Amino acid sequence: MTLKKVNAIEVKNVTKVYRSSNTETRALRNANLTIYDNEFFTLLGPSGCGKTTLLRLIAGFEDITEGSINLFDQEIVNLPPNKRPVNTVFQQYSLFPHLDVYENVAFGLRRLKKDESLTKKRTMEVLELVQMKDYATRKPNQLSGGQQQRVALARALAPEPKVLLLDEPLSALDLKLRQAMRYELKTLQRETGITFVFVTHDQEEALTMSDRIAVINEGEIQQIGEPEQIYESPSNKFVANFIGEANLLSGFCKTNGENGLCELYTGHSINLFVPSHIKQNDKVTIFIRPERIKIVKSSKDKSQLSISEFTYLGNAATIQLKSNEQIINVNLPIEDLKVFKKGDYVDIEFPKGSAQVID
């Protein structure tokens, strides 16, 4: 992108501590991140990691313990939620049960004291956008989960927020609908040009929809980056394990530097970049995705690796190799399905650039 990126949200040194009578829970620790305008930004992490807390801090539902949050260069920490130009799509939709779809969507516009004709125009516009125009007179309890989801989305979009916050909005839907909605959400974001901040624990969701992802664990941001970046070169073991499948193999360093050499406890040597702070004979952990490992047939006297598990998946298979207490997971492409079977002795190869030393 040649355009200069505009900062939509800046989270600076944000700490959130929940205090009850005798315990203190640190939900967020010194979080820093910048979300750009027009971006689909995802906060990804396991449940209880603090991602929802961060979202609620941006929305204003929680009081911040330390730090500041800027929205388009304006400090918003001291503003109550109803004064912040951001809207939220809630996990359980939280539609107003006593109001029909139209009034639910018009709710924000009415509170902003918008002109009646403008309210009507805008409400019908967003209902059209989420394809719920025909349901305007229905009550929320007359709608299916997917329809409620759309109404919740329309309701949050209607007042034209600067930033839309989405708190695991797809988690209550069934799989098929969830996959369809992913695509729709992404399209919606591109069409409206509104910055989306999306919270999820589903890494697949995050990878398919986001422009950038922040991985959070135990109240700390682990890594921020584009989906490819996060998947291909995770910054630590947690990220590597949380996103997709990962092999974390132990070994030791032989030489460091750009063209370093490490030896695994399985006896294999790998050529890869080894940071200079790792010295010779230091213990290292090497990260490699299962689909990057190549396996070739071998025999008992040449190799100690044998296939201990073979899981057929239809369009592929995953196999587990065992040697010296180390387990290596490998994804087998479809053309190799018939070639290998459980108990076979194999040898593995690591293509250049597929492995990485990880903390």
Place this chain on the structure above:
Amino acid sequence: MNIQGENKTQNRIYSLLPLWIVVGIFMIGPLLVMAVVSLMESNVYGGVHFKFSLSGYRQILFDTNLFDEIEFNPAYLIIIGRSFMLALVATFISLLIGFPAAYFISRQSNRVKNILIFLVTIPFWTNLLIRTFAWIIILGKGGVIESSFNFFGLLDEESSLNLMYTNSAILIGLVYSYLPLMVLPIYASMEKMDLRLLEAATDLYSNRIELIRKIILPLSMPGIIGGSILVFVPCLGAFIAPDLLGGGKKLLLGSLIQFQFSYARNWPFGAAMAMFLLALVILVLIFNARLNRKHREYASQK
């Protein structure tokens, strides 16, 4: 044994029999007795003459004067009107106090909530009569309020605030007696309310007043209506607070009926008044149900 087979209708009748007996003996029976009594002639020594007469009902509107002529007598209508007004005002005041109280309780932590609800129900543990007598001590001449006014020099020893035996005293008594019946149903409907809806409304730019008007009030409407009925109906027929705190100076419906059965020994008239009161209550309930349905239709049309 055949539990559910061949004769389902018969089974249903038999299995509901205990319920019908209870409802019959304790609810429909007394009402029927009352209806029959209201259609009898009165006996000078109490009880009734078993002779059909509409005199009980006639007496509500008409009186026989010295010359044996029947003339219109608005006295009882005035009493009915006054009772109605007092009951309405008492309900309204109960709502004004009960709604914020219920809201406050519903927003506390679970432990505090339980304690507060327990406190709300505590007055029911003592007899209403005794509790109303306590108000005489509070409101009466030289009572708690007056003596504290005296103590702070706001009132000299000789004069009195004249709190007792007024409509306000009756209102205080009524509101005090039935306030818990307003708080509990409203609390119940607020307790069920999803607090995330409040967050959603705030997120959509509602200020505090709009939050109450657009979300909390409509969502606790079932509780408000239920509480209002629970307060209004007994207020309409109340006689303890009007007698003790109002001094019986201005008769109310409840006192009037009670009076007919005790001192006046005019059972048919008392029964007729009671039936009349019942009719009034039913009318109010029907009106309320209509209003509810209209409201719902209106809401779903819009």
